[in-house]
Amino acid sequence: MRADRLMALLFLLQQREQVTATEVARELEVSERTARRDLDALAMAGVPVYSTQGRGGGWRLVGGARTDLSGLTASETRALFLVAGPASAASPAVKAALRKLVRALPEPFRVQAEAAASSLVLDPQRWGTSQVEHRPPRFLDELQDAVIRGVQVRLGYVDRNGTETERTVHPLGIVAKGPAWYLVATTEAGRRTFRIDRVSSVDPTDDPVHRPDDFSLAESWREIADEVDRKRTPLEIRAVCVPDGIAILRIAFASRLQVGGTTSDGRIEVAIRGSDEYVAAGELAGLIEWVEVTGPPEVRDRLASLGRALAERYG
DSSP: OOHHHHHHHHHHHHHSSOBOHHHHHHHHTOOHHHHHHHHHHHHHTTOSEEEEOSTTOEEEETTOTTOOTTOOOHHHHHHHHHTTSTTOOOOHHHHHHHHHHGGGSOHHHHHHHHHHHTSOOOOOOOTTOOOOOOOOOTTHHHHHHHHHHTEEEEEEEEOTTSOEEEEEEEEEEEEEETTEEEEEEEETTEEEEEEGGGEEEEEEEEEEOOOOTTOOHHHHHHHHHHHHHHHHOOEEEEEEEOGGGHHHHHHHHGGGEEEEEEOTTSOEEEEEEESOHHHHHHHHHTTTTTEEEEEOHHHHHHHHHHHHHHHHHHO
């Protein structure tokens, strides 16, 4: 039997105390013969379902219609239905599917699941910034479909310089990074990442994707993100910080900060990534109360120059 009919039948059994083959046929839009065959197949597959004969008979789940076939705990159910709420970035189709699923949950879970779907509001804008609506890119659905079906696509793409190209790619996965969406794909030149909002056309083919056996989208994206970070912040600044200043550095530099061990005088070694010595010195100049930069020399020289300029202007 088809997987979608299997799930629909399981949910139907879970939702109702008892069903007949006629009711199943009507709900699933199949013949009564197919409905009986599907019910028998469920029982033979080990699903706890049994039939009663005679007038008023039908099919029931062992233990009653509130048996939790999903195996979800209450907390797992609440977490799942947060995806269906207004704070979610899920597509309307995903939200609609999850709201339908709630009707198949055991009664004790249902109220909490419905409450979870409306318990959180997400406002992505920082204080003092204008409202910006981030819409999914135009070709997101087509590329996601290609990834799921495992087919190659002819991809039209406009790079950051405005140059448009077309190439055949093997879609491996899609990643959302903040408001931006990226396609990870294999090309003739190796593995590449494409911003989906720069995609100008998508033409799926019938050719299958050549997916490496050891490919992991999460690991691949981690490598890509690390490489981007290294390119954006190639400079490593070494410094020591008083213990009370570590929290301030975490706020100022976030993931660019790496905290090391403690020195003999009680201060803490840190490493901070930056784009160049001019920007880095500007960021560090206001943290002199907590931080002493030990290298590289060009950052120390730039800080000294800033100090002289400040003293001359405000001294």
